[in-house]
Amino acid sequence: MNRRLCLARRPAGKLTTTDLVLIDEPVPVPGPGEVLVRNTWLSIDPSIRIRLAETTPDGYLPPLRPGDALSGLALGVVAETRNPDYAVGDLVSHTLGYREFAVVGTGAQTLGGYGAPTRVDPGDLPPQWFLGPLGSAGLTAYVGLVEILELSAADTLWVSSAAGAVGAVAAQLAALRGVTVLGSAGSPDKVAYLRDELGIAAFDYHEPTLAESLAALAPTGIDAYFDNVGGDHLTAALDALRPQGRVALCGAVSGYDGAAPAGPPNLFTMVAKGLRMRGFRAGSFNYLEQPMRVEVGGHLAAGRLVHRESIFDGIEQAAAALVAMLAGATTGKTLCRLA
Ligand SMILES: NC(=O)c1ccc[n+]([C@@H]2O[C@H](COP(=O)([O-])OP(=O)(O)OC[C@H]3O[C@@H](n4cnc5c(N)ncnc54)[C@H](OP(=O)(O)O)[C@@H]3O)[C@@H](O)[C@H]2O)c1
Known part of the structure; x- marks a missing residue:
């Protein structure tokens, strides 16, 4: 089974964990050109809160409706592929976070420019850094x-x-x-x-x-x-x-x-x-990713740039992670780690 974090009801004031609900569904099946990704790290970002309101600012992504799954940046491993550009085992970033499994296609929904699955090669670095200081x-x-x-x-x-x-x-x-x-x-x-x-x-x-x-x-x-x-x-x-x-x-x-x-x-x-x-x-500035990674990565490797993470474990904790981050109860990059 796949668990997805969905909007249960629009928050009245500050977000609470009861505004969100985990829904079980069968693991989705990839169609032609798509891959099935088993998510391993979810990025917990404040901007998803904007989409839980009735309306969103002009030019921004549309509001979610009660019952919709939350979306956000995520890292995961390709578990099944119907796209020749991706192999089983590839580590990819994409925008269908807040769930254990995601079917992602090359025409996937974009979050401010991040869309289709992007292969990530972390080398010796912690992969989740590619959702944080290197992402x-x-x-x-x-x-x-x-x-x-x-x-x-x-x-x-x-x-x-x-x-x-x-x-x-x-x-x-x-x-x-x-x-x-x-x-x-x-x-x-x-x-x-x-x-x-x-x-x-x-x-x-x-x-x-x-x-x-x-x-x-x-x-x-x-x-x-x-x-x-x-x-x-x-x-x-x-x-x-x-x-x-x-x-x-x-x-x-x-x-x-x-x-x-x-x-x-x-x-x-x-x-x-x-x-x-x-x-x-x-x-809108993805072309600066490489120079950013050279500069930030160099400082991280040399220990000149300090990086802290607040990690929550399991999809069951994703709602609590989002609530805690918005309330200022986390420091550094807030993440949810999936087994
Ligand atoms: N433009 C872009 O492309 C882009 C991309 C990513 C993120 N962002 C924006 O960048 C900002 C930071 O994002 P992030 O992911 O790094 O989140 P973050 O700073 O790790 O977490 C959000 C923080 O906001 C602070 N906060 C909450 N309510 C506040 C208030 N009323 N007054 C002052 N501080 C408050 C809290 O810290 P304290 O404990 O210090 O209050 C909380 O920890 C957000 O506005 C986000 O939307 C923009």
């Missing part, structure tokens, strides 16, 4: 820093949700490029992790205020902001940015889990200070 999280960090913010060593950068999957790579990669980095996170433990293990100046966004914390760590302002959070964080960044500062809009997690998205009320500061703000989806 989507690494690419997102790299695109935001290099393409969107065009950082230089003279810059002072703020990264929000810096103890998370994307934020931790972004903060460390920028620091390794000589940028002065401040990171924010939501607990004293995470702040200690950023300071003591990642070597990044850090603050807890809960207190005192974002403006006071930023003023204390960057008294003359910041040049760039890597936004994972949106809302009050983006508002504070616009105030703290120096003239001609830049913002990379990577995500807005403060508005995903039931809270109404709070736009910044101070957008005119962009006019006043000549700021530049640009949103992006990493999947």
Whole structure:
């Protein structure tokens, strides 16, 4: 049998595990051109929460309906193939996570550019790194820093949700490029992790205020902001940015889990200070995967880039993993490991 995590009902406010349900079904059968993948690692990403609401923002993926299976990035092993390009035993990444088995075709649904099964050769590295610092999280960090913010060593950068999957790579990669980095996170433990293990100046966004914390760590302002959070964080960044500062809009997690998205009320500061703000989806920049892997992989191999994972075991834990990650109870890359 195959178990898939499905939406039981639309969450009213914050997601709870009872909003999701595991459904048993027969293992699906691949058709011509398709492969059957036995998933081994599921990537737990905050953005799936956007699709559990009644509507999704224009331009984004459509909402799921109650009864639909969740989707997300995953790694798995080809168990059966009806496609000559894939052999049984191949390790592939694809976008039909949150289930034990998936039938994936070359015309598979895409999540921001990641679609058909992509062969992964991890060599001696832990395969799940290709869902984290050497996969989507690494690419997102790299695109935001290099393409969107065009950082230089003279810059002072703020990264929000810096103890998370994307934020931790972004903060460390920028620091390794000589940028002065401040990171924010939501607990004293995470702040200690950023300071003591990642070597990044850090603050807890809960207190005192974002403006006071930023003023204390960057008294003359910041040049760039890597936004994972949106809302009050983006508002504070616009105030703290120096003239001609830049913002990379990577995500807005403060508005995903039931809270109404709070736009910044101070957008005119962009006019006043000549700021530049640009949103992006990493999947549109897949051509940067190779340079990202060279740079991030080199730092990981040399022990210069710290990577932490929060791992939940078994498809039974996938709902709890998603709820915990959205609540800030995980650090680094959140994953669900399937036996
Ligand atoms: N543009 C792209 O292509 C792309 C690709 C991947 C991810 N993203 C975005 O990147 C961001 C980070 O994703 P991730 O996978 O690395 O997740 P993550 O940072 O590992 O996990 C989400 C974190 O968000 C923080 N958070 C939750 N509610 C918050 C709030 N109200 N205020 C401040 N922080 C809050 C929590 O950390 P604390 O304990 O610190 O609160 C939580 O751990 C998300 O916005 C995601 O949508 C964008």
